[in-house]
Amino acid sequence: xxxxxxxxxxxxxxxxxxxxxxxxxxxxxxxxxxxxxxxxxxxxxxxxxxxxxxxxxxxxxxxxxxxxxxxxxxxxxxxxxxxxxxxxxxxxxxxxxxxxxxxxxxxxxxxxxxxxxxxxxxxxxxxxxxxxxxxxxxxxxxxxxxxxxxxxxxxxxxxxxxxxxxxxxxxxxxxxxxxxxxxxxxxxxxxxxxxxxxxxxxxxxxxxxxxxxxxxxxxxxxxxxxxxxxxxxxxxxxxxxxxxxxxxxxxxxxxxxxxxxxxxxxxxxxxxxxxxxxxxxxxxxxxxxxxxxxxxxxxxxxxxxxxxxxxxxxxxxxxxxxxxxxxxxxxxxxxxxxxxxxxxxxxxxxxxxxxxxxxxxxxxxxxxxxxxxxxxxxxxxxxxxxxxxxxxxxxxxxxxxxxxxxxxxxxxxxxxxxxxxxxxxxxxxxxxxxxxxxxxxxxxxxxxxxxxxxxxxxxxxxxxxxxxxxxxxxxxxxxxxxxxxxxxxxxxxxxxxxxxxxxxxxxxxxxxxxxxxxxxxxxxxxxxxxxxxxxxxxxxxxxxxxxxxxxxxxxxx
Numbered sequence: 001x002x003x004x005x006x007x008x009x010x011x012x013x014x015x016x017x018x019x020x021x022x023x024x025x026x027x028x029x030x031x032x033x034x035x036x037x038x039x040x041x042x043x044x045x046x047x048x049x050x051x052x053x054x055x056x057x058x059x060x061x062x063x064x065x066x067x068x069x070x071x072x073x074x075x076x077x078x079x080x081x082x083x084x085x086x087x088x089x090x091x092x093x094x095x096x097x098x099x100x101x102x103x104x105x106x107x108x109x110x111x112x113x114x115x116x117x118x119x120x121x122x123x124x125x126x127x128x129x130x131x132x133x134x135x136x137x138x139x140x141x142x143x144x145x146x147x148x149x150x151x152x153x154x155x156x157x158x159x160x161x162x163x164x165x166x167x168x169x170x171x172x173x174x175x176x177x178x179x180x181x182x183x184x185x186x187x188x189x190x191x192x193x194x195x196x197x198x199x200x201x202x203x204x205x206x207x208x209x210x211x212x213x214x215x216x217x218x219x220x221x222x223x224x225x226x227x228x229x230x231x232x233x234x235x236x237x238x239x240x241x242x243x244x245x246x247x248x249x250x251x252x253x254x255x256x257x258x259x260x261x262x263x264x265x266x267x268x269x270x271x272x273x274x275x276x277x278x279x280x281x282x283x284x285x286x287x288x289x290x291x292x293x294x295x296x297x298x299x300x301x302x303x304x305x306x307x308x309x310x311x312x313x314x315x316x317x318x319x320x321x322x323x324x325x326x327x328x329x330x331x332x333x334x335x336x337x338x339x340x341x342x343x344x345x346x347x348x349x350x351x352x353x354x355x356x357x358x359x360x361x362x363x364x365x366x367x368x369x370x371x372x373x374x375x376x377x378x379x380x381x382x383x384x385x386x387x388x389x390x391x392x393x394x395x396x397x398x399x400x401x402x403x404x405x406x407x408x409x410x411x412x413x414x415x416x417x418x419x420x421x422x423x424x425x426x427x428x429x430x431x432x433x434x435x436x437x438x439x440x441x442x443x444x445x446x447x448x449x450x451x452x453x454x455x456x457x458x459x460x461x462x463x464x465x466x467x468x469x470x471x472x473x474x475x476x477x478x479x480x481x482x483x484x485x486x487x488x489x490x491x492x493x494x495x496x497x498x499x500x501x502x503x504x505x506x507x508x509x510x511x512x513x514x515x516x517x518x519x520x521x522x523x524x525x526x527x528x529x530x531x532x533x534x535x536x537x538x539x540x541x542x543x544x545x546x547x548x549x550x551x552x553x554x555x556x557x
Contacts, residue, residue: 018069043080059229066187079109103130158273161224214242235272305435306357338383349379358398402440413452453490
């Protein structure tokens with residue numbers, strides 16, 4: 001969390017996608033060409049750490065990588081990056097020998113964004129040029145984009161390019177830019193020994209696919225993969241996103257895969273196979289500001305940690321100790337955020353949940369229970385009702401463990417998923433998790449957050465007490481894109497983690513603005529057109545901004 005969020009405006013940030021390609025790399029292999037991979041390093045507090053890496057491209061000195069690096073760009077900060085290119089041998093691990101290093105270059109994210117296309121020579125150790133090697137980095141801002149598309153491609157009767165077996169086809173999609181240049185959008189996996197391949201579906205943002213221009217041409221190439229990098233050309237076709245959207249009602253969109261040379265030489269040439277778009281799923285991504293500016297109501301849920309590590313609530317040293325003269329840290333955070341949220345909640349009713357305690361009547365451990373002990377209706381009247389339910393709950397439960405938060409995240413994500421299709425974007429969920437320690441089910445929590453990032457939901461995690469919360473920073477995503485255990489990235493950065501102790505000396509009024517700080521780069525503006533009635537009604541917006549609390553929030557909007 002930057003200092004700007006405490007006293008001044010929210011930090012200026014946007015989401016940027018980087019794509020890399022190299023030319024004239026050094027050939028480190030004796031029999032074949034180098035197998036390059038690019039490592040993206042970021043500098044934090046003077047230390048270089050790996051953020052992400054591209055795929056390995058076999059036997060290629062002029063690789064164009066399909067991997068997309070996604071970063072938050074703070075234009076008021078100097079964000080140092082380093083791109084390192086390695087020749088990978090057999091595995092995806094970096095070799096220890098100096099001759100595995102093909103070159104590197106340092107720059108800032110601001111330089112790349114300003115140029116949009118940055119071309120720089122690669123250097124070996126001691127600032128020695130790596131021959132004529134160069135790296136090209138394309139930058140594309142995607143903050144204004146509010147949707148993505150999932151595409152399902154297959155092909156039939158492709159030409160057989162192999163003598164003793166069938167072709168090993170893969171598909172490449174290039175976006176044709178306004179200047180005529182071609183930008184790789186996606187490269188599928190290779191399907192071995194198959195003339196009727198079904199490729200894995202893939203997701204891509206609309207701005208990456210076609211710059212949000214449905215009529216922009218897309219050049220699609222089908223190749224027969226070769227382990228030495230000398231892929232055989234099968235055919236090509238041109239498409240647009242508008243054509244792709246004709247799919248529906250059980251019908252599919254097909255293109256003839258054409259080889260221009262064969263078309264000229266062969267009189268009866270029809271095609272080199274057919275490529276089929278078997279399915280297309282268009283998703284709109286709603287974020288917090290889209291919902292607020294569109295006139296939505298916020299549904300606020302608080303989840304409280306009742307694990308034994310908090311200490312016996314009857315002891316004044318416990319984080320759950322009820323002091324008659326001042327609220328404990330759990331209550332301070334709850335009240336600070338809740339009082340803002342209730343201005344946007346028409347019924348002023350908030351869900352209040354607990355986790356990590358043994359609860360009546362059987363005193364079994366629960367990681368998702370209503371603190372009012374009414375599973376049919378876990379809501380409380382206003383923030384004061386939540387406070388009262390919390391105080392009444394403590395004497396009736398036994399603090400236990402472990403600290404598992406994934407069940408509650410999954411529950412709220414499932415609840416918000418039922419409202420994703422509401423066209424006027426009328427409801428947004430905020431989950432405030434108050435905890436005194438690092439979560440035990442970290443893998444399940446990462447998976448739950450990735451799933452939840454597709455829903456109209458933001459999560460604030462406030463760490464109370466003096467525990468070491470270092471491992472919790474991974475959920476925040478500030479040091480890199482949060483990924484599930486299987487490697488799937490979050491669609492949106494929906495989590496903000498903050499240790500409460502870091503802000504004891506300042507007014508806790510900043511806490512509500514964490515809602516807005518989740519991250520401004522995920523707040524697209526183009527979605528407003530999907531909410532014409534509510535967004536265009538200035539009178540309603542003004543009415544909603546009538547209270548002092550909502551005036552504060554509107555200022556930050």
